[in-house]
Amino acid sequence: MPHAPSAPVILGNEPGSFPRSVLAERHPAIIRQVREAFPYGPATHRALDALLDSCTKGVIEPLPATAGDRDRWESWGLAEYAGRSWYDVPWLWSESYFYRQLLDAVGYFEPGPGQGIDPFRPFKLAELDAPETDEELAALDGLSTRDTGQALLHGSLWGNRADLGFRLSDAGAGTAAAVPGLVADDSDVLWSLLPPSGTGTLVLIADNAGRELVPDLLLIAHLFDGGRVERAVLHVKPYPYYVSDATPADVLDAVRRLVDAPGAAAAYGRTLWSAMTDGRLTVRVHPFSCAPLPYADMPDDLRRELAGAALTVVKGDLNYRRLVGDRRWPPTTPFAEVTAHFPGPVAALRTLKSDVITGLDADTEAGLVAAEEQRWRTSGTHALVQVRA
Ligand SMILES: O=P(O)(O)OC[C@@]1(O)O[C@H](CO)[C@@H](O)[C@@H]1O
Numbered sequence: 001m002p003h004a005p006s007a008p009v010i011l012g013n014e015p016g017s018f019p020r021s022v023l024a025e026r027h028p029a030i031i032r033q034v035r036e037a038f039p040y041g042p043a044t045h046r047a048l049d050a051l052l053d054s055c056t057k058g059v060i061e062p063l064p065a066t067a068g069d070r071d072r073w074e075s076w077g078l079a080e081y082a083g084r085s086w087y088d089v090p091w092l093w094s095e096s097y098f099y100r101q102l103l104d105a106v107g108y109f110e111p112g113p114g115q116g117i118d119p120f121r122p123f124k125l126a127e128l129d130a131p132e133t134d135e136e137l138a139a140l141d142g143l144s145t146r147d148t149g150q151a152l153l154h155g156s157l158w159g160n161r162a163d164l165g166f167r168l169s170d171a172g173a174g175t176a177a178a179v180p181g182l183v184a185d186d187s188d189v190l191w192s193l194l195p196p197s198g199t200g201t202l203v204l205i206a207d208n209a210g211r212e213l214v215p216d217l218l219l220i221a222h223l224f225d226g227g228r229v230e231r232a233v234l235h236v237k238p239y240p241y242y243v244s245d246a247t248p249a250d251v252l253d254a255v256r257r258l259v260d261a262p263g264a265a266a267a268y269g270r271t272l273w274s275a276m277t278d279g280r281l282t283v284r285v286h287p288f289s290c291a292p293l294p295y296a297d298m299p300d301d302l303r304r305e306l307a308g309a310a311l312t313v314v315k316g317d318l319n320y321r322r323l324v325g326d327r328r329w330p331p332t333t334p335f336a337e338v339t340a341h342f343p344g345p346v347a348a349l350r351t352l353k354s355d356v357i358t359g360l361d362a363d364t365e366a367g368l369v370a371a372e373e374q375r376w377r378t379s380g381t382h383a384l385v386q387v388r389a
Pocket of ligand 1: 208
Protein backbone atom coordinates (compact mmCIF):
# COMPACT_ATOMS: atom_id res chain seq x y z
CA MET A 1 0.00 0.00 0.00
CA PRO A 2 1.68 3.30 -1.03
CA HIS A 3 2.40 5.78 1.74
CA ALA A 4 -0.83 7.66 2.47
CA PRO A 5 0.12 10.85 4.27
CA SER A 6 -2.15 12.15 7.00
CA ALA A 7 -2.47 15.22 9.20
CA PRO A 8 -5.02 16.53 11.73
CA VAL A 9 -8.40 17.52 10.27
CA ILE A 10 -9.06 21.28 10.53
CA LEU A 11 -11.78 22.08 13.08
CA GLY A 12 -13.44 25.42 13.82
CA ASN A 13 -12.85 25.35 17.58
CA GLU A 14 -9.39 26.93 17.83
CA PRO A 15 -9.79 30.40 19.41
CA GLY A 16 -8.48 33.12 17.13
CA SER A 17 -8.27 30.80 14.13
CA PHE A 18 -9.57 31.65 10.65
CA PRO A 19 -12.02 28.72 10.61
CA ARG A 20 -13.48 29.87 13.92
CA SER A 21 -13.91 33.43 12.59
CA VAL A 22 -15.78 32.06 9.55
CA LEU A 23 -18.23 30.16 11.77
CA ALA A 24 -18.56 32.84 14.45
CA GLU A 25 -18.46 36.00 12.35
CA ARG A 26 -18.81 35.36 8.61
CA HIS A 27 -21.83 33.11 8.83
CA PRO A 28 -23.84 35.59 10.97
CA ALA A 29 -22.82 38.30 8.49
CA ILE A 30 -24.11 36.17 5.60
CA ILE A 31 -27.42 35.59 7.39
CA ARG A 32 -27.72 39.38 7.85
CA GLN A 33 -26.88 40.09 4.19
CA VAL A 34 -29.41 37.52 2.94
CA ARG A 35 -32.11 38.81 5.33
CA GLU A 36 -31.61 42.36 4.05
CA ALA A 37 -31.55 41.37 0.37
CA PHE A 38 -35.12 40.01 0.21
CA PRO A 39 -38.60 41.04 1.53
CA TYR A 40 -38.86 37.78 3.47
CA GLY A 41 -42.02 37.21 5.55
CA PRO A 42 -42.17 36.65 9.32
CA ALA A 43 -41.81 32.84 9.10
CA THR A 44 -38.55 33.13 7.17
CA HIS A 45 -37.19 35.72 9.61
CA ARG A 46 -38.00 33.36 12.46
CA ALA A 47 -36.19 30.53 10.65
CA LEU A 48 -33.14 32.77 10.03
CA ASP A 49 -33.18 33.79 13.71
CA ALA A 50 -33.20 30.10 14.68
CA LEU A 51 -30.26 29.34 12.38
CA LEU A 52 -28.32 32.31 13.79
CA ASP A 53 -28.87 31.04 17.34
CA SER A 54 -27.95 27.50 16.35
CA CYS A 55 -24.77 28.33 14.44
CA THR A 56 -23.40 30.85 16.92
CA LYS A 57 -24.27 29.37 20.27
CA GLY A 58 -26.23 26.20 19.70
CA VAL A 59 -25.71 22.76 18.22
CA ILE A 60 -26.07 21.14 14.82
CA GLU A 61 -29.78 20.56 14.23
CA PRO A 62 -31.11 17.73 12.01
CA LEU A 63 -32.86 18.46 8.72
CA PRO A 64 -36.67 18.45 8.80
CA ALA A 65 -38.32 15.07 8.16
CA THR A 66 -39.70 16.58 4.91
CA ALA A 67 -36.23 17.22 3.49
CA GLY A 68 -35.78 15.14 0.34
CA ASP A 69 -32.01 14.84 0.90
CA ARG A 70 -32.22 14.01 4.63
CA ASP A 71 -31.03 10.41 4.17
CA ARG A 72 -28.14 11.60 2.03
CA TRP A 73 -27.01 14.10 4.67
CA GLU A 74 -27.45 11.45 7.37
CA SER A 75 -25.02 9.27 5.38
CA TRP A 76 -22.68 12.26 4.92
CA GLY A 77 -22.28 12.62 8.69
CA LEU A 78 -25.42 14.26 10.06
CA ALA A 79 -26.31 11.06 11.95
CA GLU A 80 -22.99 11.42 13.81
CA TYR A 81 -22.79 15.21 14.18
CA ALA A 82 -26.38 16.23 15.03
CA GLY A 83 -26.47 17.57 18.58
CA ARG A 84 -22.78 18.52 18.60
CA SER A 85 -21.31 22.00 18.52
CA TRP A 86 -20.68 23.45 15.03
CA TYR A 87 -17.14 24.17 16.26
CA ASP A 88 -16.22 20.62 17.26
CA VAL A 89 -16.77 18.82 13.94
CA PRO A 90 -14.65 19.13 10.78
CA TRP A 91 -14.72 22.76 9.64
CA LEU A 92 -15.48 21.65 6.08
CA TRP A 93 -18.50 19.76 7.35
CA SER A 94 -19.99 22.45 9.57
CA GLU A 95 -19.36 25.19 6.99
CA SER A 96 -21.06 23.17 4.24
CA TYR A 97 -23.98 22.24 6.45
CA PHE A 98 -24.50 25.90 7.35
CA TYR A 99 -25.32 26.63 3.70
CA ARG A 100 -27.71 23.69 3.49
CA GLN A 101 -29.48 24.97 6.63
CA LEU A 102 -29.55 28.51 5.23
CA LEU A 103 -31.42 27.24 2.15
CA ASP A 104 -33.83 25.45 4.49
CA ALA A 105 -34.44 28.67 6.40
CA VAL A 106 -35.37 30.60 3.25
CA GLY A 107 -37.61 27.81 1.97
CA TYR A 108 -35.50 27.00 -1.07
CA PHE A 109 -36.58 23.36 -1.25
CA GLU A 110 -40.19 23.73 -0.10
CA PRO A 111 -43.30 24.66 -2.14
CA GLY A 112 -43.84 28.36 -1.45
CA PRO A 113 -42.48 31.89 -2.10
CA GLY A 114 -38.87 30.84 -1.48
CA GLN A 115 -38.84 27.72 -3.63
CA GLY A 116 -35.90 27.73 -6.04
CA ILE A 117 -35.00 31.36 -5.25
CA ASP A 118 -31.22 31.69 -4.95
CA PRO A 119 -30.69 33.77 -1.77
CA PHE A 120 -27.36 34.95 -3.19
CA ARG A 121 -28.69 35.97 -6.60
CA PRO A 122 -28.70 39.74 -5.93
CA PHE A 123 -24.99 39.61 -5.07
CA LYS A 124 -24.21 37.40 -8.07
CA LEU A 125 -26.07 39.62 -10.54
CA ALA A 126 -24.54 42.81 -9.14
CA GLU A 127 -21.10 41.32 -9.76
CA LEU A 128 -21.91 39.95 -13.21
CA ASP A 129 -23.35 43.33 -14.28
CA ALA A 130 -20.56 45.36 -12.66
CA PRO A 131 -18.44 47.74 -14.81
CA GLU A 132 -15.36 45.70 -13.85
CA THR A 133 -16.82 42.82 -15.83
CA ASP A 134 -17.19 45.05 -18.89
CA GLU A 135 -13.56 46.13 -18.47
CA GLU A 136 -12.34 42.52 -18.19
CA LEU A 137 -14.30 41.51 -21.29
CA ALA A 138 -13.04 44.51 -23.27
CA ALA A 139 -9.45 43.48 -22.44
CA LEU A 140 -10.00 40.34 -24.51
CA ASP A 141 -9.80 42.46 -27.68
CA GLY A 142 -6.22 43.38 -26.86
CA LEU A 143 -4.88 39.86 -26.34
CA SER A 144 -2.24 38.71 -28.78
CA THR A 145 -2.85 35.25 -30.25
CA ARG A 146 0.42 34.02 -28.77
CA ASP A 147 -0.53 34.97 -25.21
CA THR A 148 -4.24 34.21 -25.25
CA GLY A 149 -4.09 30.74 -23.72
CA GLN A 150 -1.92 31.68 -20.73
CA ALA A 151 -3.84 34.96 -20.28
CA LEU A 152 -7.14 33.09 -20.14
CA LEU A 153 -5.67 30.48 -17.79
CA HIS A 154 -4.59 33.27 -15.45
CA GLY A 155 -7.98 34.95 -15.90
CA SER A 156 -9.62 31.75 -14.67
CA LEU A 157 -7.10 31.44 -11.84
CA TRP A 158 -7.38 35.01 -10.51
CA GLY A 159 -11.12 35.09 -11.21
CA ASN A 160 -11.27 32.94 -8.08
CA ARG A 161 -10.30 35.99 -6.04
CA ALA A 162 -13.62 37.65 -6.84
CA ASP A 163 -15.40 35.48 -4.32
CA LEU A 164 -18.36 37.29 -2.80
CA GLY A 165 -18.29 35.31 0.44
CA PHE A 166 -14.68 36.27 0.78
CA ARG A 167 -15.41 39.95 0.22
CA LEU A 168 -18.70 40.18 2.13
CA SER A 169 -16.74 40.52 5.35
CA ASP A 170 -13.25 41.24 4.04
CA ALA A 171 -14.23 44.38 2.17
CA GLY A 172 -11.66 45.05 -0.48
CA ALA A 173 -9.60 42.01 0.42
CA GLY A 174 -10.04 40.61 -3.06
CA THR A 175 -8.49 43.77 -4.41
CA ALA A 176 -5.59 43.94 -1.93
CA ALA A 177 -2.71 46.01 -3.24
CA ALA A 178 -0.17 43.31 -2.23
CA VAL A 179 1.69 41.98 -5.18
CA PRO A 180 -0.19 38.81 -6.09
CA GLY A 181 2.16 35.90 -6.48
CA LEU A 182 1.96 32.36 -7.70
CA VAL A 183 3.24 30.13 -4.91
CA ALA A 184 3.26 27.16 -7.27
CA ASP A 185 2.95 27.11 -11.06
CA ASP A 186 2.55 23.87 -13.02
CA SER A 187 1.00 25.66 -16.04
CA ASP A 188 3.39 23.95 -18.48
CA VAL A 189 2.29 20.51 -17.28
CA LEU A 190 -1.34 21.58 -17.55
CA TRP A 191 -0.94 22.66 -21.17
CA SER A 192 0.92 19.42 -21.98
CA LEU A 193 -2.22 17.53 -20.94
CA LEU A 194 -4.35 19.56 -23.39
CA PRO A 195 -2.24 19.39 -26.57
CA PRO A 196 -3.23 20.98 -29.94
CA SER A 197 -5.41 18.53 -31.93
CA GLY A 198 -6.42 17.05 -28.58
CA THR A 199 -9.32 14.62 -28.73
CA GLY A 200 -9.90 14.40 -25.01
CA THR A 201 -12.51 15.69 -22.62
CA LEU A 202 -11.87 18.51 -20.20
CA VAL A 203 -13.83 18.42 -16.96
CA LEU A 204 -13.94 21.77 -15.16
CA ILE A 205 -15.31 21.62 -11.62
CA ALA A 206 -16.41 25.21 -11.26
CA ASP A 207 -16.39 27.36 -8.18
CA ASN A 208 -17.89 30.84 -8.14
CA ALA A 209 -20.36 32.40 -10.55
CA GLY A 210 -19.94 35.84 -12.13
CA ARG A 211 -16.39 37.09 -12.48
CA GLU A 212 -14.92 33.63 -11.90
CA LEU A 213 -17.31 31.65 -14.09
CA VAL A 214 -16.94 34.06 -17.04
CA PRO A 215 -13.14 33.51 -17.26
CA ASP A 216 -13.71 29.76 -16.78
CA LEU A 217 -16.07 29.77 -19.77
CA LEU A 218 -13.62 31.87 -21.80
CA LEU A 219 -10.91 29.28 -21.12
CA ILE A 220 -13.25 26.48 -22.25
CA ALA A 221 -14.15 28.42 -25.43
CA HIS A 222 -10.45 28.98 -26.15
CA LEU A 223 -9.74 25.26 -25.78
CA PHE A 224 -12.51 24.50 -28.26
CA ASP A 225 -11.37 27.18 -30.71
CA GLY A 226 -7.77 25.93 -30.45
CA GLY A 227 -8.79 22.32 -31.03
CA ARG A 228 -7.26 21.28 -27.69
CA VAL A 229 -10.33 19.38 -26.46
CA GLU A 230 -13.16 17.62 -28.22
CA ARG A 231 -15.60 17.86 -25.34
CA ALA A 232 -15.93 19.74 -22.10
CA VAL A 233 -18.03 19.03 -19.01
CA LEU A 234 -18.71 21.90 -16.64
CA HIS A 235 -19.66 20.76 -13.14
CA VAL A 236 -21.62 23.31 -11.14
CA LYS A 237 -23.59 23.11 -7.91
CA PRO A 238 -27.10 21.56 -7.84
CA TYR A 239 -28.22 24.39 -5.55
CA PRO A 240 -26.82 27.68 -4.17
CA TYR A 241 -23.78 27.16 -1.95
CA TYR A 242 -21.01 29.17 -0.25
CA VAL A 243 -22.62 32.46 -1.36
CA SER A 244 -21.18 32.68 -4.84
CA ASP A 245 -20.85 29.11 -6.08
CA ALA A 246 -22.18 28.65 -9.61
CA THR A 247 -25.45 26.90 -10.43
CA PRO A 248 -26.91 26.06 -13.88
CA ALA A 249 -28.80 29.38 -13.84
CA ASP A 250 -25.49 31.19 -13.32
CA VAL A 251 -23.99 29.39 -16.33
CA LEU A 252 -26.80 30.67 -18.54
CA ASP A 253 -26.41 34.20 -17.13
CA ALA A 254 -22.67 34.10 -17.84
CA VAL A 255 -23.04 32.77 -21.39
CA ARG A 256 -25.66 35.41 -22.17
CA ARG A 257 -23.35 38.08 -20.68
CA LEU A 258 -20.69 37.00 -23.18
CA VAL A 259 -23.01 36.72 -26.18
CA ASP A 260 -24.41 40.20 -25.44
CA ALA A 261 -20.94 41.77 -25.00
CA PRO A 262 -19.06 43.58 -27.78
CA GLY A 263 -15.91 42.34 -29.53
CA ALA A 264 -14.06 39.10 -28.89
CA ALA A 265 -16.22 38.29 -25.87
CA ALA A 266 -19.26 37.83 -28.12
CA ALA A 267 -17.31 35.45 -30.37
CA TYR A 268 -16.37 33.35 -27.34
CA GLY A 269 -20.01 33.48 -26.25
CA ARG A 270 -21.13 32.15 -29.64
CA THR A 271 -18.57 29.33 -29.41
CA LEU A 272 -20.02 28.32 -26.06
CA TRP A 273 -23.63 28.66 -27.17
CA SER A 274 -22.91 26.47 -30.20
CA ALA A 275 -21.00 23.88 -28.13
CA MET A 276 -23.86 23.67 -25.63
CA THR A 277 -26.36 23.32 -28.46
CA ASP A 278 -24.53 20.46 -30.19
CA GLY A 279 -23.56 18.70 -26.96
CA ARG A 280 -19.78 19.24 -27.00
CA LEU A 281 -20.15 21.31 -23.84
CA THR A 282 -22.40 19.84 -21.17
CA VAL A 283 -23.32 21.26 -17.79
CA ARG A 284 -23.47 18.70 -14.99
CA VAL A 285 -24.80 18.85 -11.48
CA HIS A 286 -23.88 16.00 -9.18
CA PRO A 287 -25.17 15.79 -5.57
CA PHE A 288 -21.61 15.22 -4.35
CA SER A 289 -20.68 18.73 -5.51
CA CYS A 290 -22.50 20.02 -2.41
CA ALA A 291 -21.22 17.28 -0.10
CA PRO A 292 -19.37 18.29 3.11
CA LEU A 293 -16.69 15.72 2.33
CA PRO A 294 -13.29 15.45 0.66
CA TYR A 295 -13.12 14.28 -2.96
CA ALA A 296 -11.35 11.13 -1.68
CA ASP A 297 -14.88 10.04 -0.66
CA MET A 298 -16.48 10.65 -4.06
CA PRO A 299 -19.05 8.07 -5.25
CA ASP A 300 -18.15 5.53 -7.93
CA ASP A 301 -20.22 7.08 -10.72
CA LEU A 302 -18.39 10.39 -10.38
CA ARG A 303 -15.08 8.55 -10.07
CA ARG A 304 -15.74 6.76 -13.34
CA GLU A 305 -16.66 10.00 -15.11
CA LEU A 306 -13.52 11.83 -14.00
CA ALA A 307 -11.27 8.85 -14.75
CA GLY A 308 -12.15 9.25 -18.43
CA ALA A 309 -11.13 12.91 -18.66
CA ALA A 310 -7.91 14.12 -20.27
CA LEU A 311 -7.76 16.58 -17.36
CA THR A 312 -10.02 17.64 -14.51
CA VAL A 313 -9.54 21.27 -13.51
CA VAL A 314 -10.66 21.90 -9.92
CA LYS A 315 -11.37 25.56 -9.32
CA GLY A 316 -11.18 27.57 -6.12
CA ASP A 317 -10.34 27.40 -2.47
CA LEU A 318 -13.17 25.18 -1.23
CA ASN A 319 -12.56 22.64 -3.98
CA TYR A 320 -8.84 22.67 -3.12
CA ARG A 321 -9.69 21.90 0.50
CA ARG A 322 -11.87 19.01 -0.68
CA LEU A 323 -9.24 17.81 -3.19
CA VAL A 324 -6.25 17.59 -0.82
CA GLY A 325 -8.26 17.07 2.37
CA ASP A 326 -8.94 19.96 4.78
CA ARG A 327 -6.07 19.09 7.07
CA ARG A 328 -3.10 20.80 8.66
CA TRP A 329 -0.64 19.46 6.11
CA PRO A 330 2.97 20.60 6.28
CA PRO A 331 3.09 23.06 3.31
CA THR A 332 5.78 20.96 1.61
CA THR A 333 3.60 17.82 1.61
CA PRO A 334 3.75 16.65 -2.04
CA PHE A 335 0.58 17.59 -3.98
CA ALA A 336 0.84 14.30 -5.90
CA GLU A 337 0.64 12.34 -2.63
CA VAL A 338 -2.46 14.06 -1.26
CA THR A 339 -4.20 13.78 -4.65
CA ALA A 340 -3.24 10.15 -5.36
CA HIS A 341 -6.88 9.24 -4.69
CA PHE A 342 -8.17 11.34 -7.57
CA PRO A 343 -9.20 9.49 -10.76
CA GLY A 344 -7.30 10.79 -13.77
CA PRO A 345 -5.04 13.82 -14.18
CA VAL A 346 -6.08 16.78 -12.01
CA ALA A 347 -5.16 20.47 -11.88
CA ALA A 348 -6.01 22.86 -9.05
CA LEU A 349 -6.44 26.55 -9.87
CA ARG A 350 -6.86 28.31 -6.55
CA THR A 351 -6.53 31.64 -4.82
CA LEU A 352 -5.34 31.02 -1.26
CA LYS A 353 -8.21 31.97 1.06
CA SER A 354 -7.99 29.36 3.83
CA ASP A 355 -5.28 27.65 5.88
CA VAL A 356 -4.76 24.41 3.96
CA ILE A 357 -1.76 24.26 1.64
CA THR A 358 0.39 21.52 0.08
CA GLY A 359 3.02 21.20 -2.61
CA LEU A 360 5.21 24.19 -1.77
CA ASP A 361 8.97 24.01 -1.96
CA ALA A 362 10.70 24.86 1.31
CA ASP A 363 12.20 28.12 0.03
CA THR A 364 8.80 29.41 -1.12
CA GLU A 365 7.27 28.67 2.27
CA ALA A 366 10.17 30.32 4.07
CA GLY A 367 9.88 33.42 1.90
CA LEU A 368 6.13 33.72 2.49
CA VAL A 369 6.46 33.30 6.26
CA ALA A 370 9.30 35.83 6.42
CA ALA A 371 7.24 38.38 4.48
CA GLU A 372 3.76 37.74 5.84
CA GLU A 373 3.96 35.36 8.84
CA GLN A 374 0.89 33.16 8.17
CA ARG A 375 -1.27 35.82 6.46
CA TRP A 376 -0.34 34.53 3.00
CA ARG A 377 -2.61 31.53 3.57
CA THR A 378 -5.89 33.47 3.81
CA SER A 379 -5.26 36.93 2.35
CA GLY A 380 -6.38 36.10 -1.18
CA THR A 381 -3.27 37.71 -2.65
CA HIS A 382 -1.49 34.49 -3.60
CA ALA A 383 -2.54 31.70 -5.90
CA LEU A 384 -1.40 28.37 -7.30
CA VAL A 385 -1.59 26.14 -10.34
CA GLN A 386 -0.80 22.61 -9.21
CA VAL A 387 -1.09 19.54 -11.45
CA ARG A 388 -0.88 15.81 -10.83
CA ALA A 389 -0.56 14.27 -14.30
O1 LIG B 1 -14.09 28.22 -2.99
P1 LIG B 1 -13.86 29.69 -2.97
O2 LIG B 1 -15.08 30.44 -3.36
O3 LIG B 1 -12.63 30.10 -3.70
O4 LIG B 1 -13.59 30.09 -1.46
C1 LIG B 1 -14.49 29.68 -0.51
C2 LIG B 1 -13.89 29.94 0.84
O5 LIG B 1 -12.56 30.39 0.80
O6 LIG B 1 -14.65 30.91 1.52
C3 LIG B 1 -14.71 30.48 2.87
C4 LIG B 1 -14.33 31.59 3.79
O7 LIG B 1 -13.13 32.15 3.36
C5 LIG B 1 -13.75 29.34 2.99
O8 LIG B 1 -14.10 28.59 4.01
C6 LIG B 1 -13.89 28.71 1.68
O9 LIG B 1 -12.87 27.83 1.38
